[in-house]
Amino acid sequence: MLKPFRTFKGGYRFKNYAGQPAPVLIEADIPKQVVVPLRQGFSSEVKATVKAGDAVFAGQIIGRDDESISSPVHSPVNGIVENIKRMNYFKRDINMVLIRTTNSSREITRLPGYASEWWKLSNEKIEELIYLSGVSSLDREGIPTRFKSSIVQPADVNHLIIHGVGSEPYNISLDLLLEGKNFLNFFEGIKILKRLMPNSKVHLALNARKPKLIEQFVKLTSQIEWLDIYPLEPKYPQGYDEILVPTILHQKFPYGYSAANIGIVVLNIQAVLGVYKAVAEGLPLIERIIAFCGPAMKENIHLKVRTGTLLGDLFYGKLKGERPPRVVLNSLLTGVLMNDFSLPIDRSFTQIIAIEENNKREFLSFMRPGLRRDSYTRTFLSKLFPNIKKIADTNQHGEERPCITCNFCEEICPVGIIPHLLSKYVKKGFIDETIMNYGIFNCIECGLCSFVCPSKIPLVKYMKAGHEKLIMQGCDQAQCILPYFNLKGLEEYRGVTKL
Amino acid sequence: MKLIKDVLGNLNGVIQKNKFLAKFKPVLNAMDEFFFGTSRVTSLPYILDYIDIKRFMSFVVIALIPATLAAIYFWGLHILAMIIVSYAFGGMVEVAFAITRKKEIHEGFLVTGLIFPLILPPATPLWVVAVGVVFGVLFGKEVFGGTGRNIFNPAIVGRVFLTIAFPKIMTLNWPLPSIGVGADAITGATPLALFKSQSIVNSYSNLLFGFCSGSAGETFRIGLIAGGIFLILTRIIDWRIPLAALSTIFVFPHLSNHFFHTTFAPGLFQILSGGVLLGAFFMATDPVTAPFTKSGRWIGGIFLGVLTVLIRGLSGYVEGLVFSILLLNACTPLIDTLVLKVRYRRK
Numbered sequence A: 001m002l003k004p005f006r007t008f009k010g011g012y013r014f015k016n017y018a019g020q021p022a023p024v025l026i027e028a029d030i031p032k033q034v035v036v037p038l039r040q041g042f043s044s045e046v047k048a049t050v051k052a053g054d055a056v057f058a059g060q061i062i063g064r065d066d067e068s069i070s071s072p073v074h075s076p077v078n079g080i081v082e083n084i085k086r087m088n089y090f091k092r093d094i095n096m097v098l099i100r101t102t103n104s105s106r107e108i109t110r111l112p113g114y115a116s117e118w119w120k121l122s123n124e125k126i127e128e129l130i131y132l133s134g135v136s137s138l139d140r141e142g143i144p145t146r147f148k149s150s151i152v153q154p155a156d157v158n159h160l161i162i163h164g165v166g167s168e169p170y171n172i173s174l175d176l177l178l179e180g181k182n183f184l185n186f187f188e189g190i191k192i193l194k195r196l197m198p199n200s201k202v203h204l205a206l207n208a209r210k211p212k213l214i215e216q217f218v219k220l221t222s223q224i225e226w227l228d229i230y231p232l233e234p235k236y237p238q239g240y241d242e243i244l245v246p247t248i249l250h251q252k253f254p255y256g257y258s259a260a261n262i263g264i265v266v267l268n269i270q271a272v273l274g275v276y277k278a279v280a281e282g283l284p285l286i287e288r289i290i291a292f293c294g295p296a297m298k299e300n301i302h303l304k305v306r307t308g309t310l311l312g313d314l315f316y317g318k319l320k321g322e323r324p325p326r327v328v329l330n331s332l333l334t335g336v337l338m339n340d341f342s343l344p345i346d347r348s349f350t351q352i353i354a355i356e357e358n359n360k361r362e363f364l365s366f367m368r369p370g371l372r373r374d375s376y377t378r379t380f381l382s383k384l385f386p387n388i389k390k391i392a393d394t395n396q397h398g399e400e401r402p403c404i405t406c407n408f409c410e411e412i413c414p415v416g417i418i419p420h421l422l423s424k425y426v427k428k429g430f431i432d433e434t435i436m437n438y439g440i441f442n443c444i445e446c447g448l449c450s451f452v453c454p455s456k457i458p459l460v461k462y463m464k465a466g467h468e469k470l471i472m473q474g475c476d477q478a479q480c481i482l483p484y485f486n487l488k489g490l491e492e493y494r495g496v497t498k499l
Numbered sequence B: 001m002k003l004i005k006d007v008l009g010n011l012n013g014v015i016q017k018n019k020f021l022a023k024f025k026p027v028l029n030a031m032d033e034f035f036f037g038t039s040r041v042t043s044l045p046y047i048l049d050y051i052d053i054k055r056f057m058s059f060v061v062i063a064l065i066p067a068t069l070a071a072i073y074f075w076g077l078h079i080l081a082m083i084i085v086s087y088a089f090g091g092m093v094e095v096a097f098a099i100t101r102k103k104e105i106h107e108g109f110l111v112t113g114l115i116f117p118l119i120l121p122p123a124t125p126l127w128v129v130a131v132g133v134v135f136g137v138l139f140g141k142e143v144f145g146g147t148g149r150n151i152f153n154p155a156i157v158g159r160v161f162l163t164i165a166f167p168k169i170m171t172l173n174w175p176l177p178s179i180g181v182g183a184d185a186i187t188g189a190t191p192l193a194l195f196k197s198q199s200i201v202n203s204y205s206n207l208l209f210g211f212c213s214g215s216a217g218e219t220f221r222i223g224l225i226a227g228g229i230f231l232i233l234t235r236i237i238d239w240r241i242p243l244a245a246l247s248t249i250f251v252f253p254h255l256s257n258h259f260f261h262t263t264f265a266p267g268l269f270q271i272l273s274g275g276v277l278l279g280a281f282f283m284a285t286d287p288v289t290a291p292f293t294k295s296g297r298w299i300g301g302i303f304l305g306v307l308t309v310l311i312r313g314l315s316g317y318v319e320g321l322v323f324s325i326l327l328l329n330a331c332t333p334l335i336d337t338l339v340l341k342v343r344y345r346r347k
């Protein structure tokens, strides 16, 4: 059923940035060598089941651990294991399996027991397929199965939220993901998930700027009463669990905990497609569609790549300019910096954004009317001509100044706290119950407050620092959350570190 | 552009060699940043909004341009001289403090320096402007620690100081604009003073277009309204304070005028006379000194309106706005604290 449009307070619509990925999909070559991290997505690190010298085939499980909350990891290519070593991967030391490709055929060995008529399979078999394919580790909290892939059991799930809102400045193309038969596959994927989580209501949130897509879905699902469709404005950070849950369900979110703790599973479109592929086609998760976006990329397209491909191989010849641009994973506001091109990609990647490193100075920059600039205030002409493409770069665009309490940061904060007030407390070292009371634990570190501040105050840094110091002093979010919520899976949660 | 860069570069070299001159580094930095912006790059988040404080403040200045030009047109080049004096002397205080504190020069002064002459009587002698602005910037801002920490709006502090220190100059010098005033307007008293002494209500169109006496920048009211709306639309100022203040000033005297029509002028007249528009749009909304909470802004606006009307009607002063803004500034921390207390009450 189509639900009326709804939105949340605060947030910011990043409009029309130059370098959005075109809805074109290109299949990348099979890499000559891969490095497979043994911890990908929502999972603890798994134990390697192969050793150096072993021959492996594409789709073979090379790491699994049935004791901890985890999902298996596969070899993305046919080849020989060269080495297993501990490496630093996004600020964490984990074991990586190095594989040299021997046969670059595209063939992927399927999982045993899949069936294109999936409804004939038993629930257990379906869950097993999802688990063995590794799809169960996708997104913030994974997909619950009986194989300890998430912190809740499938039967405990009350709501399943699937979203393709695309609220970041750069987004993977929704049209591309749901192109052709993928559209129906996606729908089948939803049905599979519904069957696994019989007690859940399914909520499908789509970008309200894609009316055609929404219409198609409404037509397709008009007979189904367990599925609701929500057109949502692509306003950052709408795609965050913390914002989706209150917007869609009108329910408070236990900030600092996860949606799974209140029996809600939030999934992306790629995860649902992965479920279909695993169950109906038996494909393990070793390929991922990644959007290459940003003005510093030569081409803005989507690539289908094998996990474990090294960034250096992927980027070879793809970046503009003599100076290396800044390459960021998934989000320009919160993403991880990818400056080490010897690292591999894994299944949690969605988009890779490259923007120019701009430390050039501009003559009388503050007087320029700015057709191609973006701002929360409407002090640039770009607000009058929203169709002109805007440029994202890394210049700070102004000097640091004291806070003038312009309140931009409060107006834009999606969780309704007052960043400038909290940052002043943190800066002065007044770390106590007061800031907890003012809701510092609600901060989802979305980065918007730092983005809008005309005084260029690194507010998010203060929020993070305050958060950490409070916890060091023995106050933690439990005090604000536990008395008001009945959280599930808290025990299981220990041990799995957050992504 | 190249030339400026070279000059700045050379100056920088000279300054670094000389110990005494090195103190003036903030001045050079400020000029450098003014012309060329920054070369610093972001960390997390990787992109930052293009707005900065310079642009923020320059938009207030842009919004004041119509009123400023009108003032120069009405009262001649003396106004221009007043503005220059105000910028020069206020700027000197700012620079002196930046140098002694070894801090950067901040942009807040861009607005103060312009607003201050605009709220003075058009015939104010230049030395009075200089004294006022120095006092205002010094005691309104620098003693609190500079831009962002001040409790009071520096322009208002300067103005109140002048009113108290030089009452003669500040209350008797009300020349009429050089144009647009008919032969029947012989008196130099402001519309508010006329109402107070003789209950005369000036015509609204004269008030709107500025064909009446008053402070330099407050009479061209069409321009002020346009500027205020411009600022609200660009989100530089919040709409709550002007709306709350203006509607209070309209409604509250409307009621009281009903009962005592010689004490309280009718609502529309109250809005269109004196510095209400200038104050409500440009001074009460100064982000640093106004309440920052939303409900605080409503409360502050209403508070401002009520006080203004009361002072105008019941006290010996003709104009109440300046004092009301000063009082509002003083109450701002209190209002914000109370609002926060209520909002974050322990449940």
Ligand code: SF4
Pocket (backbone or CB within 6 Å): A402, A403, A404, A405, A406, A407, A408, A409, A410, A419, A420, A452, A453, A454, A455, A456, A457, A459
């Ligand atoms: S946006 Fe920056 S200057 Fe404005 S209130 Fe927040 S911290 Fe202060």
Ligand code: SF4
Pocket (backbone or CB within 6 Å): A412, A413, A414, A415, A416, A417, A419, A442, A443, A444, A445, A446, A447, A448, A449, A450, A459, A460, A463
């Ligand atoms: S305070 Fe936290 S939640 Fe609010 S805007 Fe800043 S980073 Fe986002």
